[in-house]
Amino acid sequence: MKTSNTSLNNITQLKEGIRDGIPIGMGYFAVAFSLGIAAKKAGLSPFQGFLTSALINASAGEYAGFTVIAANAPYLEMAIITLIINARYFLMSCALSQKINPDTPLHHRLLLGHVITDEIFGISISRPDYLNPFYSYGAIIFASPCWATGTMLGIIAGSLLPGRIVSALSVALYGMFLAVIIPPSRKSKTIAVLVVVSFMLSFLLNYFASVSSIIANISEGTKTIILTVVISAAAAIIKPVKQEEEQNDA
Amino acid sequence: MTHNMYIYIFIMALTTYAVRVLPLTLIRKQVKNQFIQSFLYYVPYVTLAVMTFPAIINATQTPVSGLAALIIGIIAAYFGAGLFKVAVSCCFIVLIFELFL
Numbered sequence: 001m002k003t004s005n006t007s008l009n010n011i012t013q014l015k016e017g018i019r020d021g022i023p024i025g026m027g028y029f030a031v032a033f034s035l036g037i038a039a040k041k042a043g044l045s046p047f048q049g050f051l052t053s054a055l056i057n058a059s060a061g062e063y064a065g066f067t068v069i070a071a072n073a074p075y076l077e078m079a080i081i082t083l084i085i086n087a088r089y090f091l092m093s094c095a096l097s098q099k100i101n102p103d104t105p106l107h108h109r110l111l112l113g114h115v116i117t118d119e120i121f122g123i124s125i126s127r128p129d130y131l132n133p134f135y136s137y138g139a140i141i142f143a144s145p146c147w148a149t150g151t152m153l154g155i156i157a158g159s160l161l162p163g164r165i166v167s168a169l170s171v172a173l174y175g176m177f178l179a180v181i182i183p184p185s186r187k188s189k190t191i192a193v194l195v196v197v198s199f200m201l202s203f204l205l206n207y208f209a210s211v212s213s214i215i216a217n218i219s220e221g222t223k224t225i226i227l228t229v230v231i232s233a234a235a236a237i238i239k240p241v242k243q244e245e246e247q248n249d250a
Numbered sequence: 251m252t253h254n255m256y257i258y259i260f261i262m263a264l265t266t267y268a269v270r271v272l273p274l275t276l277i278r279k280q281v282k283n284q285f286i287q288s289f290l291y292y293v294p295y296v297t298l299a300v301m302t303f304p305a306i307i308n309a310t311q312t313p314v315s316g317l318a319a320l321i322i323g324i325i326a327a328y329f330g331a332g333l334f335k336v337a338v339s340c341c342f343i344v345l346i347f348e349l350f351l
Contacts, residue, residue: 027334034337048255055263060298065262069255078258082265088294089266093273106275113271118294119333167311168345171319174306175340177298178320182327184295191295198299206304224300231296236288 010134017138024119025146032147034172036154038063042070046155053151057117057144061086064224084225092121101130108133115140118180190239198231315347
């Protein structure tokens with residue numbers, strides 16, 4: 001009897017996940033289209049774009065990966081940049097490990113890990129009590145196909161659309177990045193300062209790259225790695241996060 | 251040297267999956283080291299900020315429209331617009347700017 005109750009609950013959780021995944025999927029579709037434009041510039045075919053997005057479900061990570069591909073950079077650089085850019089998922093995965101029932105079997109942990117995106121993590125971590133993995137599965141069932149299809153259509157249609165439209169759509173991805181970093185900046189002065197400093201240093205490094213041939217040879221991805229590690233480490237030393245603060249913000 | 255696209259995708263997928271799944275399967279306690287904890291906490295904000303600017307200005311046909319998208323995006327996100335609304339606002343302002351400039 002306990003088993004049937006649990007499976008009934010799993011179905012309910014799955015349905016709730018799908019419901020909450022619909023607006024996320026719609027957002028993903030628009031952003032993925034813009035990601036597809038970046039993928040096309042890097043030389044991916046529609047199928048390769050679909051495959052990448054279906055397997056990975058990570059906007060910033062994929063975008064950074066496409067810059068690595070566009071630069072024809074070494075495989076090792078792909079591994080390093082993916083590791084650094086997706087470091088936040090590491091943190092989210094840590095947080096989720098505290099949110100699920102400690103008895104959760106391994107196969108659920110392996111699956112749940114795969115569905116961690118910024119948005120699905122966000123809705124999953126805010127569930128009451130222990131997180132039922134089926135809720136997160138429900139959200140990804142709708143959102144992931146939107147993401148993969150959007151990327152593919154971006155690659156196909158990106159070249160068919162007039163330049164003005166492509167130009168407009170190509171900022172959608174950055175808009176999504178802003179939607180992730182700005183609201184916490186409003187709550188935390190530290191993050192606000194961090195974002196401004198990151199903007200400035202990134203601008204400076206790019207400026208120096210345009211005037212110095214040595215820096216110009218550093219790929220886009222490597223610049224991102226250097227800046228991320230240096231700025232985050234400096235921030236961690238200057239302003240260590242208190243444990244409670246982090247839990248509240250995560 | 252040219253690289254195989256599928257090997258790139260495979261490395262990207264494998265690394266991303268490892269990053270996502272390892273803590274969930276292996277670490278059952280919270281990370282105690284304060285430096286690592288703080289570093290990991292700041293990483294997403296820095297990464298996304300660095301990737302957004304100045305790239306957003308170079309993504310559009312004219313730098314001015316990219317700058318307008320940045321400003322509108324910040325304002326929209328600041329006043330609580332969600333992912334979809336912020337992204338659409340940015341696209342829309344670029345469209346308007348490039349229509350008239």
